Amino acid sequence: MSKALNFVLGVALIIIATLYFSTDRGGKVRDTFEPRPDSKSGSEEEYVLVAVSVGNAYWIDARDGFEDAAADLGVRATFTGPQGSDASKQVDIIETALARGVDGLIVVPAEPEAVKPAIDRAIAAGVPVITQDTDSPGSDRYTFIGTGNYEAGKLGGELLAEAVGYKGEVGLLTIPGQWNLEERLRGYEDALKDYEDIEVVAVGNDRAEEGRAAAEAQSMLQAHPDIAGFGCVDAAGGVGAAVAVRDAGKKGEIKIIAMDRNEATLDFIERGFIQSSLAQRSYTMSYLGLHLLHMLNHDKIKMVSDWEAAGVCPLPTSINTGVVVIDTNNVEYFRH
Numbered sequence: 001m002s003k004a005l006n007f008v009l010g011v012a013l014i015i016i017a018t019l020y021f022s023t024d025r026g027g028k029v030r031d032t033f034e035p036r037p038d039s040k041s042g043s044e045e046e047y048v049l050v051a052v053s054v055g056n057a058y059w060i061d062a063r064d065g066f067e068d069a070a071a072d073l074g075v076r077a078t079f080t081g082p083q084g085s086d087a088s089k090q091v092d093i094i095e096t097a098l099a100r101g102v103d104g105l106i107v108v109p110a111e112p113e114a115v116k117p118a119i120d121r122a123i124a125a126g127v128p129v130i131t132q133d134t135d136s137p138g139s140d141r142y143t144f145i146g147t148g149n150y151e152a153g154k155l156g157g158e159l160l161a162e163a164v165g166y167k168g169e170v171g172l173l174t175i176p177g178q179w180n181l182e183e184r185l186r187g188y189e190d191a192l193k194d195y196e197d198i199e200v201v202a203v204g205n206d207r208a209e210e211g212r213a214a215a216e217a218q219s220m221l222q223a224h225p226d227i228a229g230f231g232c233v234d235a236a237g238g239v240g241a242a243v244a245v246r247d248a249g250k251k252g253e254i255k256i257i258a259m260d261r262n263e264a265t266l267d268f269i270e271r272g273f274i275q276s277s278l279a280q281r282s283y284t285m286s287y288l289g290l291h292l293l294h295m296l297n298h299d300k301i302k303m304v305s306d307w308e309a310a311g312v313c314p315l316p317t318s319i320n321t322g323v324v325v326i327d328t329n330n331v332e333y334f335r336h
Contacts, residue, residue: 045073045297047290048097049106049132050090051081053208057262058235058282060336062132065287066106073294075103085178085208087114094118098125104293105129106286112136112179128296130289130315133282134180142296142313145289147280148320149180153187153233155323156257156278160192160231163255163275167197168228171220173206173213173237184233184259192231201227206236210264213240214247221248228254235260238277242268261326261334269331279334281321288319 049066051059063079070077078097082089087110095118097105105122107129109115119139122129128142135144160170170192174185185203192198201224204216213236221227221244230241238258242265245254251273258265258277268274292315295301303314326334 045075045103045294046078046100047075047104047106047293048078048080048093048102049108049286049289050093050097051079051108051133052085052090052110053083054079054081055083056208056235058260061261061283062286065283065285066290068283069287069290069294073290075290075294077290078102081108082110085110085175087111090115091118094122098122098127102127103297104290106132106289106293107136107141108133109136109179111177112138115139128293130293132285132289133280134178135318143289143292143315143317143319145285145292145319146321147180147323149183150187151320152278152280152323153184153189154191155187155325156184156231156233156259157188157191159276159278159325160188160229160255160257161195161198163257164198164228166195169199169201169224169226170229170231171202171204171217171224171227172200173204173216173230173232173234173241175208175234176205181233188231188233206232206234206240208234208236210236210239210243213237214243215240217241217244218247221254230254230256232256232258235262235265238274239264239268242273245273263336266326266331266334269326269328272328276325276327278323279326280323284321288321 066077066079080093090110105127107119109131116136116139119129119136119141123140130143130145131141133146172185172188174181192200202220204220206213206216217230217240232238232241238256241256245251256274258274261279265274265277269277296315301314304310304312307314
């Protein structure tokens with residue numbers, strides 16, 4: 001499956017490269033692809049990525065990918081979002097961007113239904129929207145680009161099962177109500193159901209905070225002192241679980257499968273507290289996302305002569321960027 005995913009991503013990058021090199025830098029389009037009559041010059045175009053919890057180190061790679069794509073295309077890129085997972089603040093940011101006349105939006109919905117009306121208003125106003133990392137599947141967004149979250153969770157469950165020797169009690173750390181994490185949690189639970197000697201004894205809410213994750217993991221260890229491992233579906237979970245295991249003096253006894261590639265997680269992998277972490281291709285998500293929005297605005301995908309009149313968006317409805325496994329064998333390559 002990994003080889004097939006890499007092939008699909010490779011094809012996508014080749015398509016983008018082919019279309020990109022038919023374009024002059026600075027947004028001027030050659031005769032091969034005539035711009036839409038109302039399109040702006042590259043330096044005037046602005047694209048906005050509206051994320052969540054923007055102070056989280058997870059967004060370093062996504063921001064880099066977004067800004068690198070903007071540099072490639074000669075357009076302006078604005079990375080923004082609330083400090084927490086506040087959907088109402090995301091809506092305010094989207095509305096402000098629309099009033100400013102931006103040319104495209106990448107949105108990471110804090111709550112799929114709460115952000116849906118703002119996404120739909122953007123589409124109705126002629127501003128293309130792609131969702132990234134977490135989806136709003138009921139909205140009119142054109143494309144979702146991100147991790148196949150259920151599949152990532154299943155892989156995490158398999159890795160956890162292997163790490164604990166296919167037996168024992170395990171705890172899981174997540175953030176209830178967040179669509180992408182709910183999918184990962186479901187994947188974990190389905191994978192672990194296949195092993196009759198493994199029991200999920202607790203599911204904790206880490207609230208995307210490492211301190212809270214540590215407290216949740218410590219509480220689980222007090223209630224279930226025989227826990228053999230922790231499975232974590234967000235970045236804070238792995239670090240918090242590692243702190244709890246460290247403080248309990250059970251390094252190596254309790255196994256941890258983490259999520260993402262923040263520096264603290266990489267440190268704990270190197271030190272042997274975390275066995276592996278599933279890293280998302282967050283750079284790839286925003287890099288491809290901005291290129292897709294730009295291609296759409298400049299009519300570079302010639303599926304039909306006029307996709308808007310035909311009512312058929314030429315972009316794929318979803319792109320699964322998958323995950324990569326980080327462990328002691330390759331952790332050095334993921335340092336920022």
